[in-house]
Amino acid sequence: MDHNEQQETTHKPVKRKEMTRRQFLSYTLGGAGAFMAGGAILPMIRFAVDPILQKKEKSGFVKVIEESKVTNEPTEVKFKIHQVDGWYESDPKLAAWIAKSDDGKIYALSPVCKHLGCMVSWSGEEAPNEYHCPCHGARYTKDGKNLKVAPKPLDEYEVKTENGWVYLGPIEPNSRV
Amino acid sequence: MFKNMYNWIDERLDITPMWRDIADHEVPEHVNPAHHFSAFVYCFGGLTFFITVIQILSGMFLTMYYVPDIINAYYSVDYLQHQVAFGAIVRGMHHWGASLVIVMMFLHTLRVFFTGSYKAPREMNWVVGMLIFFVMLGLGFTGYLLPWDNKAYYATKVGLEIAGAVPFLGDYIKELLNGGTIVGAQTLTRFFAFHVFFLPGALLALLAGHFFMIRKQGISGPL
Numbered sequence: 001m002d003h004n005e006q007q008e009t010t011h012k013p014v015k016r017k018e019m020t021r022r023q024f025l026s027y028t029l030g031g032a033g034a035f036m037a038g039g040a041i042l043p044m045i046r047f048a049v050d051p052i053l054q055k056k057e058k059s060g061f062v063k064v065i066e067e068s069k070v071t072n073e074p075t076e077v078k079f080k081i082h083q084v085d086g087w088y089e090s091d092p093k094l095a096a097w098i099a100k101s102d103d104g105k106i107y108a109l110s111p112v113c114k115h116l117g118c119m120v121s122w123s124g125e126e127a128p129n130e131y132h133c134p135c136h137g138a139r140y141t142k143d144g145k146n147l148k149v150a151p152k153p154l155d156e157y158e159v160k161t162e163n164g165w166v167y168l169g170p171i172e173p174n175s176r177v
Numbered sequence: 178m179f180k181n182m183y184n185w186i187d188e189r190l191d192i193t194p195m196w197r198d199i200a201d202h203e204v205p206e207h208v209n210p211a212h213h214f215s216a217f218v219y220c221f222g223g224l225t226f227f228i229t230v231i232q233i234l235s236g237m238f239l240t241m242y243y244v245p246d247i248i249n250a251y252y253s254v255d256y257l258q259h260q261v262a263f264g265a266i267v268r269g270m271h272h273w274g275a276s277l278v279i280v281m282m283f284l285h286t287l288r289v290f291f292t293g294s295y296k297a298p299r300e301m302n303w304v305v306g307m308l309i310f311f312v313m314l315g316l317g318f319t320g321y322l323l324p325w326d327n328k329a330y331y332a333t334k335v336g337l338e339i340a341g342a343v344p345f346l347g348d349y350i351k352e353l354l355n356g357g358t359i360v361g362a363q364t365l366t367r368f369f370a371f372h373v374f375f376l377p378g379a380l381l382a383l384l385a386g387h388f389f390m391i392r393k394q395g396i397s398g399p400l
Contacts, residue, residue, distance in 0.1 A: 040234070043270075044263070046263045047267045048241055050261045086256050087249060087252035
């Protein structure tokens with residue numbers, strides 16, 4: 001009797017709340033594996049996303065046209081900026097439509113259509129005295145206000161005049177409409 | 178959560194048996210380093226594959242910046258090495274891994290040779306392994322040109338001269354690899370195509386055959 005009882009207690013499975021040996025080993029193996037895989041993969045991911053983390057440089061002012069040549073009628077001016085694109089450096093040409101408003105203030109609109117990014121131009125046969133986009137027919141007023149298709153008015157260049165010359169700076173949202 | 182996702186897919190596609198076929202098999206005692214430490218020599222094949230996976234991954238990421246063009250190739254490599262974050266690490270993995278994969282493959286071949294694992298019925302797997310060896314050498318040779326620096330240029334010149342020394346066919350082989358008569362723009366694009374499309378494609382097909390045969394025939398018995 002006594003002997004039996006003792007056997008009973010020794011064979012009783014011990015209840016533990018801790019994880020099992022198998023669980024511990026699989027977590028250890030999984031953790032070590034994840035650490036090693038991470039060591040190989042994370043540098044590659046950081047490498048791949050580098051362009052969105054690179055510092056963007058704000059463009060400076062560029063001399064484009066003599067102040068006296070700007071009229072009430074929008075005129076296209078082209079100017080070069082210096083661009084660093086990874087390992088490739090170039091001086092691409094940008095365009096601006098520059099005009100004098102009724103109060104004599106000079107302003108310059110960016111010709112990049114606010115619909116899907118094509119180039120607009122001023123007052124063709126299709127759209128007299130309006131900006132017109134050839135891609136999907138967006139129209140804008142002389143101040144760049146969107147009339148149809150495009151959801152927003154044309155962007156403006158920051159304008160500075162010095163010693164009779166007009167300088168264009170960074171692009172900013174339209175302030176005229 | 179993962180268990181639920183797995184079960185959801187398993188109910189529909191019954192993927193558990195497939196998983197069993199691939200991964201759930203016994204490792205014989207004589208290849209288990211826990212039983213006999215010297216059994217680590219059986220790891221070299223797996224290590225070769227592990228490094229191959231790293232080569233494929235790091236290579237995929239390197240093509241985000243690299244251009245196979247004689248004017249830009251060197252500058253793009255210089256840019257990704259020095260300007261891009263972790264560029265030295267990712268290119269370093271590809272650079273050192275290329276040598277390491279040859280070392281591991283050589284050790285794996287030695288193990289197979291000295292355990293006599295190439296004998297019947299595994300002769301075909303030895304042959305496929307040899308083909309993998311030559312594809313790997315081809316990957317090393319074509320990848321070496323891609324940075325388009327002096328070392329790359331002259332190594333390729335020498336390699337192509339060696340190819341040209343083949344009796345009768347040498348000149349044709351050389352011109353075909355060269356994409357013309359000089360090591361130039363067409364050589365670079367050609368080597369790039371070999372390095373990232375043709376040879377990796379051949380390598381993956383051969384690896385599939387290699388692994389299929391080892392699963393079908395099992396690991397060779399103890400010495």
